[in-house]
Amino acid sequence: MKQFKIAVIALFTLVTVSNVSAQDASNPWAVSAGVTVVDVKGGNSISNVLKDYFGTGDWEFGVPRITGERYLNEDFTAQLALSYAKVNSNTYLSADANVKYSLNKLSEMVFGSTTQYFDPYILAGAGMTHLYGNKFLTVNAGWGVTSWIDENYGINFQSGLKQAFGSNRVSHYQHSLGVVYRFGAVDTDGDGVVDKDDACPDVAGLAAFNGCPDTDGDGVQDSEDACVNVAGLASLNGCPDADGDGIADKDDMCPDAKGSAANNGCPDSDGDGVVDRDDKCPNVAGPVANGGCPWPDTDGDGVLDKDDNCPNEAGVASNNGCPEPVITDAAAKELEDFAKSILFNSGRTTFKTGVSAKLDQVVELMNKFPRANFIIEGHTDSTGTDAVNLKVSDKRAKAVRDYLVKNGVDASRLESKGFGEMYPIADNKTSAGRAKNRRVVIKVVE
Template sequence: MRKITIFLVLVLGSWCARSQSFQGFLADNYSGVNSVIVNPANATDSRFKTDINFIGVSGFGGNDYYGVNILDALKGDYDFDLDSKKHPSESNNGELNVDVMGPSFMFNLTEKSSLAIFTRARSFVNVNDINGNTIDEIDNDETDDFMVNEGDFNAFGQAWGELGITYARVLFNEEEHFVKGGLTLKYLQGGGSAYATGKNVSVLYDADGAGPDSGSITTTGQLTYGRYAELDNDNYDYEIPKASGFGADLGFVYEWRPHYNDYVSTNAQGETYVRKDKNKYQLKLGLSITDIGAIKYKEGQEDVYDINAANVSEDDFDNADDVSSFLNDHYNNISSKTGYKTYLPTALHFNADWSFSSKFYVNLNTDLSLVSKDKLNTSHVSNIVSLAPRFESKWFSFYLPLSVVQNIGFQMGTGLRAGPLYIGSGSVISALISDDTKGADVYAGIKIPVYQGKTKDKDGDGVIDKLDGCPKEAGPAENNGCPWGDADADGVLDNEDNCPDVAGPVENNGCPWGDADADGVLDNEDDCPDVAGPVEQQGCPDTDGDGILDKDDKCVDEPGVPENNGCPLDTDGDGVYDKDDNCPENFGTVANNGCPEVTEAVQKALNNYAKTILFETGKTTIKSASESVLNDIIAILNEYPNAKFSIEGHTDSVGSEANNMKLSEGRASSVMNYLIEKGIASGRLSVKGFGESMPKDSNATKEGRANNRRVEINLVK
């Protein structure tokens, strides 16, 4: 019966499997090919040119029955029954997981896609729903008898190898937002499996039931026992079972990159380069489903037994060749079949990674089993939530994972990556400080990482080599990092040469002199390069032939004089050239041929002066006192040299009408003669007498008669 005791103790002392191997390490952006086992999308847009893993081993385990002090347990005299803490329930569980990642590598296919190939050996043991309340009965020191009311339980263990190929590519990349996806297909090779499930099982052991030296076993219930073909053979050379299958992993990663432009370089031609050696995200979210698949054991055997039997001899159990022989000899085989399937521990993974800086991160990871622990022939993982701050750089990373694990509780661990070496544990700290540790894990591995290189600028011109047309020779960014040349060897650098392919002088910005107006004078010697002109005039025309070149002539079509910029003179500035101006020295109007026009005010002023001209009584002789008035009249007439005036005489009614007519004419003639003598052209003047015929006032009064005796000077229109 000690076989049963040892079996149960080992089962319940086995360790509860974590859902994620290499705890803490797989969140590292430099975990490389290892990270594809948790999310295939990690293969692309990585920090590696290639990554080669030699060997990595991860072991996890725990149970929810025994809690131990690890430091004490390492001592030789530790007694699990006496020194450990026990947590019995009607449904205790135990699991074990070993994950060996063998030679694997990852490399980039294109800028947006990558490929990974990995090998992996794994084993899982799951024991569920063991009645922990009856375990103490087995090792009761007061009696060798015990009774176990187990009820329903299931136990399953399997080992398998994987050959996986992962393809990942960038699905969306729009600056701040980035999405990549990946798919892994796996060939599975079964390495061995066994399972047992019980319904309403109870075991009664009577230490003396079969005699003084042999106990007896009384059992009830139903037992299903499945195993791969060679398990029952105690002496055999291990052969790989005829068991194979296929599996798959699928994953996606989203990155929020608010500072995307900090990692992008652009050259003068608009070509861009995104730095591959730097993480660009502030927040990264990952979602994946792993271990979808099954393995078919073609030669596996499954038997169902009715184990209702009393007083079976312990000696028969101890001496049986194998478990199958014992069961077939002592219990009723209800059914039997050849071949069965085992299923992988399918799980959902959610990962969120926040970047505080280029080297400090915090990672939240949740792993959820997608299969029930009651599903037969299926490995399953324990659910876990972990929070792991980390320091991360190209050659060194350090992690501090804090986790809550189903059936185990809180765990705290640490790990590091130093170049090719990675080592750690998700539980080492909590295991060392707690006296009630229900689980522990450890991992270690070695690889060859080939990282993406930093962007280089060998010539130090500010243009990275990837975008530099002349990476070994400094040049300006606007010329793609190349120095400006002189393609036409004219002494003018191409960046300043308006004609870089044709030689030309410096003073013409590297272009040869042309003859734009085709007048035979080259532009550099042509004073009028856009208008044809004779050679003797330096290429400038003189349309009006006035000796003033058109470029300097404001009256191109009319001969003029130099002092008036090629235009005819206009001395008085009235817009009428002197040659056409009847009054060249008096400002006038065009309509009056350059002469001023006599206004009503001028006319009034003339008459105001004229009526003050004094004559000898009854005579035509002008009194000398009127000379100043006449001179004022002359000044006005000289201002309007183009105007003609009529000098008109008038008298009062004293005397005969004939005498008055003659007197008015004589006085008007005296005024005209005076004006002519003083230089007024005679052609401008005419005389007319009106006598007493046009009085301005009444002749009945002295004042009226005085107003009627007058001379008027009126404009002839």
């Protein structure tokens, strides 16, 4: 009997350190096997009751005691028990049907919380007992406690009175100690995580994720995985990053080339703001407007083609990339005005006073445009014969040319020719008209 007392003490020590919840609907079935003690009841006086219940001198030890239980609800559990022992060398057999009432609610009322480390209860029931060659009915009442070591296993101690009825009845106390195994937990999806602990009870998953799946096996459960069917990185919510640029492939416009977030994952090797895939010159910086290439200068005149009105002909910036004009329109107009001031003495080829100063200005202007060539035309009115007029006009034109050459204009740039009266610009019938027709004209030769 000493060993049984030690086992009972060990049970109560265990319930003070165990932290597994009491039996519940997640494991509705339980079986136990253990040892039992039968103590035949003596008198009904208080002293006899206390002596029988707490005294161990007349305990009869028996093996086995087997029970089967079915969880009904948070309050009640049904129990069937079979026991075997030897009492005064006589066979003891009993079969009992009890109902256990959980005291967890009472604990909550008294202590403010349910017992999370053991399962205390009281019980009542009835049974059939065989002892001393007789069979008789008993009414049972008692108490017990189960301490759950883990999710399925526990240690149970139960004690109670079995009040006998009928002839040759033997009322007695019965105490038992056994190992309990509970089972029957539902695992709907078959993933090894029972439904009560399964956050995804209808979909097979992993214990690490409380029964939820990780379809792509990347360590990110599907409910938190933005790319459920493709293995990826936890830092990118389960999405892959093929080029390792820190941008998930699903958001990366260039998933196979490392780029920057500013360019949606695409590289820009030359840093010109045009990503490589759109850059016609990916290794040379250039403006977006030219496809990432530098603007060309085809004619090498220092004026970019985009600003060059003559991209295939070297020119100057002042003329938008085109060659400088042989002479400007303004200069040509100025020569025309100067020519109107070239007056000759009547019937002669000599200049009137002051004309030389004008001709000097013509020299200066012509030398500003060294690529320009000129023709000096002489014209007369209709007075006199055609032959005379032609001769006079030719000499006057030549006189102007000679002056210009003498004063610094290259002779190769100048041509002179007289036209007589062939090209009047006014009416020769009036003196005013004839005066206009007597003229020198300086033209640019194209």
